[in-house]
Amino acid sequence: MISICVFGSTGFLGSAIVRKLNTFNYNVYEVNRSGSKQPLSFSAHKFDCKNFSAYEFNYLHDCDVVIFASGVSECDNSNFSSDYEIINFKCAVSVLEACIDYDVKRFIYISSIKVCGELTDSSLPFGPDCDGAPDGMYGFSKLNAELAIKKLSYSENIDFVIVRPPLIYGTGVGGNFHSLIKLVTSGIPLPFASVNNSRSLISIENLVNFVLLCTDRSSSLKAANQVFHISDGVDISTSTLLRKVAIAYGARLRLLPVPVSFMRLAAKLIGKSGMADRLFGNLQVDSSKASELLGWKPVVTMDEQLRKMAEFDKSAGKP
Numbered sequence: 001m002i003s004i005c006v007f008g009s010t011g012f013l014g015s016a017i018v019r020k021l022n023t024f025n026y027n028v029y030e031v032n033r034s035g036s037k038q039p040l041s042f043s044a045h046k047f048d049c050k051n052f053s054a055y056e057f058n059y060l061h062d063c064d065v066v067i068f069a070s071g072v073s074e075c076d077n078s079n080f081s082s083d084y085e086i087i088n089f090k091c092a093v094s095v096l097e098a099c100i101d102y103d104v105k106r107f108i109y110i111s112s113i114k115v116c117g118e119l120t121d122s123s124l125p126f127g128p129d130c131d132g133a134p135d136g137m138y139g140f141s142k143l144n145a146e147l148a149i150k151k152l153s154y155s156e157n158i159d160f161v162i163v164r165p166p167l168i169y170g171t172g173v174g175g176n177f178h179s180l181i182k183l184v185t186s187g188i189p190l191p192f193a194s195v196n197n198s199r200s201l202i203s204i205e206n207l208v209n210f211v212l213l214c215t216d217r218s219s220s221l222k223a224a225n226q227v228f229h230i231s232d233g234v235d236i237s238t239s240t241l242l243r244k245v246a247i248a249y250g251a252r253l254r255l256l257p258v259p260v261s262f263m264r265l266a267a268k269l270i271g272k273s274g275m276a277d278r279l280f281g282n283l284q285v286d287s288s289k290a291s292e293l294l295g296w297k298p299v300v301t302m303d304e305q306l307r308k309m310a311e312f313d314k315s316a317g318k319p
Helices: 012-021 049-054 058-062 083-101 137-154 175-185 204-215 238-249 260-269 273-280 288-294 302-315
Strands: 003-007 027-032 043-046 065-068 106-110 159-164 167-169 201-203 226-229
Touching (some): 003 012, 003 058, 012 204, 049 083, 058 083, 065 204, 083 106, 106 137, 137 159, 167 302, 204 288, 260 273
Parallel strands (some): 003 065, 065 106, 159 226
16 A cells, blocks of 8 residues: 655645545555644644754655645745745755655655746746746745755655646635635726736646656656646636636626736836736746656646635635
């Protein structure tokens, strides 16, 4: 029986991975700050990525694969010696070193497309061999972790799989995507009718499906020591995304044709150029490598995932 350990098992992605793993005949070890576990998991262990040197990793002795889904995407510190460096970089490397000590066979690191940058040319999506050019401390921390993981793994008897997702959405999502849903369902007129950009996204179900494929080393031998970009396979504009969310949630959407150049200028004047890039710029990824090497294909469409999100929110009494 395959034994899999998931670091960050109570987070948005980590908890979804654990739920899916528990539907298979696996021993699932959960690792998180509280030491809590889902009902079907094999065991749980307490672990704080900010103070990782205080913990033992003896439970890794029984694990074949470790999935590192811990991470922080926002923190208050203004320099690189921050939560980004500690959690996304140093903690991940420390866990990998423990995996090597305990003879774990595969280390799966959930990185980010921000390793490559924040924007793409409309005709040139980010491929998995892109030169790392992060724009910000979050991307740098992920890139440094990737480089260290590659260096350590190549010299030891363990293989790595690095997964770089773009924006993840799905049931229980928070952050910017949750804010977007609230904005759409508020009924407020939105000035995005003229936005015609192209952005890649990945549904939580598609990302979890790919990660699970990589946990079975016998069926994903070619994933060893590889970097993958994963997306839904269909890039959309911000205006199209808003329309899809409105349809799924049964909301009345009113989009106004405000020129993008005007909105970019307004955003710059109030110090929100980064937000403008996310709303109006392109960020496309080439996920063909997953299909070519492993035969992987998305298991749900964006419309299907959005409908599931809307149904869940309705049943939970969310507006």
